Amino acid sequence: MQQPVHRFKAEFFKALGHPARLVILDQLRGGERSVQELQRALDLDQSNVSQQLAILRNKNIVDPRKEGTLVYYRVRDPMLFQLLDVAREIFNNHLIDTQAMLAQLGEDADEPAPRT
Amino acid sequence: MQQPVHRFKAEFFKALGHPARLVILDQLRGGERSVQELQRALDLDQSNVSQQLAILRNKNIVDPRKEGTLVYYRVRDPMLFQLLDVAREIFNNHLIDTQAMLAQLGEDADEPAPRT
DNA sequence: TATAAATATTCAAATATTTATATATTTATG
DNA sequence: CATAAATATATAAATATTTGAATATTTATA
Numbered sequence: 001m002q003q004p005v006h007r008f009k010a011e012f013f014k015a016l017g018h019p020a021r022l023v024i025l026d027q028l029r030g031g032e033r034s035v036q037e038l039q040r041a042l043d044l045d046q047s048n049v050s051q052q053l054a055i056l057r058n059k060n061i062v063d064p065r066k067e068g069t070l071v072y073y074r075v076r077d078p079m080l081f082q083l084l085d086v087a088r089e090i091f092n093n094h095l096i097d098t099q100a101m102l103a104q105l106g107e108d109a110d111e112p113a114p115r116t
Numbered sequence: 117m118q119q120p121v122h123r124f125k126a127e128f129f130k131a132l133g134h135p136a137r138l139v140i141l142d143q144l145r146g147g148e149r150s151v152q153e154l155q156r157a158l159d160l161d162q163s164n165v166s167q168q169l170a171i172l173r174n175k176n177i178v179d180p181r182k183e184g185t186l187v188y189y190r191v192r193d194p195m196l197f198q199l200l201d202v203a204r205e206i207f208n209n210h211l212i213d214t215q216a217m218l219a220q221l222g223e224d225a226d227e228p229a230p231r232t
Numbered sequence: 233t234a235t236a237a238a239t240a241t242t243c244a245a246a247t248a249t250t251t252a253t254a255t256a257t258t259t260a261t262g
Numbered sequence: 263c264a265t266a267a268a269t270a271t272a273t274a275a276a277t278a279t280t281t282g283a284a285t286a287t288t289t290a291t292a
Contacts, residue, residue: 009135010135013203016133017127019119022126035238035239035240047241050238051280053240060210070239071239077209079205079209083199091124094193151268162268164250165269166269166271167270167271169269169270170271184259185267187268
C-alpha cells in the first residue's frame, strides 16, 4: 500500500508546485473568486489561468461553481490553508537561517551585520 | 515582492512532489538515516537515491552529516513533519469524500454500501 | 437564432524533470 | 600508496510540464 499512496501525495504536492497556482490559492483564502478576478490578480491571460485552474480542479484541490456565464472557484478543503500556513512558517525559519548566515558573513567583512 | 516569493515556495513544493522523496522524508521522521539505509527502504539504486537526496539538499529541506564514509541525512526543520501531517489529514478527508461517493453509487446499484 | 462574453480545451513548441548508466570523489584500510 | 566501500556527479535519453495561440463550449441577450 506504499507505492500508490506516495504517488498520489506526490501528485498533490506537484499541483502546489507552481507560482501561479500558489497565487490562486492565496487569493482563494478570501473565499470564492471568479476566473475573471483571478485573471486580474494574476496578470495572466485567460487561457493560462484556466489551465492552472484545471490542474487544481483535477487534483480536487479546488471546486468550481457556475453562475450564469461566470465560474467561481473555491478551495475544497480549508485545511489546505493550514498547510500553506505551515509552509509559510517553514520559509520564515529558513529566512532566519539565511539572515544568520549573512550576518556571520557580515562580521568577517567590513559591512555592519544586517538585523532581523 | 510577490513574484519571487511564490517562485521560491513553488520550488519547495516541487521538491516534495515526487514519491521517492516523500518516502525518504517519511523515513527521516525517525531521525537521521544513512544513504545506505534509505537505499534499502526505498529499493532504489544508489545513484537514484543520491540524486533525490541532492534535490532535497539543494532546497535546504534536508541536511547531510558525514561520518567516515557514510553520510547521514536528517530533515532540517521538524516543522516539515507538521506539514506532512496536515497533508495527510487532507488526503484522509479526501478519501472520506471518495468513500461517500462510492457509498452513494453502491445504494443505486445492487452492491452493499462499503463502510468506513 | 445570431452574437457576445466568459471560460475551457486542444495542440505544438519550449523547457524541465526523471531515470539509467557511467564515472568521479572521498575515506578507511591493508 | 593501492584498493574497496560509500556516496556524489555528469550525461543523455525518455518523459512530463509549461506556455502561448487557436479553437471550442456555454450562457445570456438582442
